Every structure is written in C-alpha cells, then in structure tokens.
Amino acid sequence: MEEKLTDEERKYYVLVRKAFAILAPYYDVVAIPFSGVRDKVVNITNAKKGSKILDVATGTGQQAFAFAKKGYEVIGIDLSDAMLDVARKKNKFGNAKFEVADATNLPFEDDSFDVSTISFALHDMPLTIREKILKEIVRVTRPQGTIVVADYNLPENKISKFLIYHFVSLYEAEYYKTFIKSDLETLLHKNRIKVIDKDTVMLGAGRILKGINNKL
Ligand SMILES: C[S@@+](CC[C@H](N)C(=O)[O-])C[C@H]1O[C@@H](n2cnc3c(N)ncnc32)[C@H](O)[C@@H]1O
Structure with a gap:
C-alpha cells in the first residue's frame, strides 16, 4: 500500500x-x-573481506567506488537517475553496482548487508x-552490522562555527539549518544505531559517526 506523504515530503521529492x-x-x-572523507569512511568501517556494502543516496558513486577499490562488493542506490548515470559512466569495477531506489523504501530483504x-x-x-x-538502513543491515553516517558538523571554536554555518547555508537547501542544530547522535540512538566511534573531518565542518546495528 502506498504511504501518504505530507506536503513537506512531497515538496522535498520534487526539489530533490x-x-x-x-x-x-x-x-x-x-x-x-x-x-x-571517502577513504576515512571505508577505514572506520573496518569491514571484513567479503563484506556486502550498501551505500545509500550514493549520488555519483564516490563513496561506493572507495569501497569497490578495496575489493568489497558494493551497491549504491539513489533517487536520482541523473546522478546514477554519472556513477555508471565512471564505473570500472565489476564489484560495484548502482540502482535507482528511494531510501525510504529500500528494495532489499531484511539483514541483506554487513555494512x-x-x-x-x-x-x-x-x-x-x-x-x-534510518529505519530502512537498520532494517536491511544485519544485526550488529555496521552503519556509518558522514555529514556536516560545526566545530567547537566560535569563529569557525559562525563562518562554516553561514558559508554552508549559502549553498545548501533550507533543511541544512535545522539539521545542523539537531542532535544527530540522539536520532541515531533513537533508531537503534549505537554510536561506537567518530571522527571529525573537513577542518571540523564534517564528521563521521560509526554505529552498530542494535535492532535485536
Ligand atoms: C548531496 S548528494 C550526496 C551524494 C553522495 N552520497 C556523496 O557523498 O557525494 C545527496 C544525494 O541524496 C540523494 N537522495 C535524496 N533523497 C533520497 C532518497 N529518498 N532516496 C535515495 N536517494 C536520495 C540525492 O538524489 C543525491 O544524489
């Protein structure tokens, strides 16, 4: 059954x-x-050889390629066929695949991925x-599997914080402002992702959070 979208959600899909x-x-x-950030994400996962990796909202596939280069089997999904076209044209790896999919409704069985x-x-x-x-990522990742989120951050230093916030706000969509003021770690915990490691990147403007899938 198709889920009803709110006006805000509908507007977001059109915009994306x-x-x-x-x-x-x-x-x-x-x-x-x-x-x-790409290799740092690969390294923090500490994934075993043969691990199956899903890169959600992969865009042009840069994060997926960083996993493929290390020999992992990786699937990148994205809503945008145009972004995936760029990924497919660059793809030299037999172990990287790309599929159009909405990350709120992933076309994979429960527990399909290690990372x-x-x-x-x-x-x-x-x-x-x-x-x-996040709920879908938890569903398709195996229990105790690894979930890594890389995204914007604000540094502690007040001047850097001010500069980065205003600079990123110039080119990012309206959602950046509420995202950056929200507590991402609490949101991950609420969705059964236990954060066990983190790293700051891009001079404090980005961060990587590594979590364990605590769904069971
Ligand atoms: C800023 S880009 C990031 C791309 C890539 N992950 C990276 O690190 O460069 C955001 C991507 O999220 C995708 N996206 C947004 N909403 C999505 C959804 N509901 N399902 C799948 N992809 C989505 C967009 O199409 C876009 O390619």
Missing part, C-alpha cells in the same frame, strides 16, 4: 529530483571538499524522511 537532475554533471566538482553507509545526504531532507531512511 529537480535539483540533482540539474546538478549531476557538475556534482563531482561541487563535492571536491568531501573527497578526503551500510550514507554520506552527505541526511542534511538535505526533512526530519520525517531522515527518520524513514
């Missing part, structure tokens, strides 16, 4: 589809500041969508 169809050809340039990641996507959506996506 439109925005990323336009941005797709330029996204890899826009995302240069995130490039140093799931989502990078620089949760800040870009209403809280209700963020929660639906």
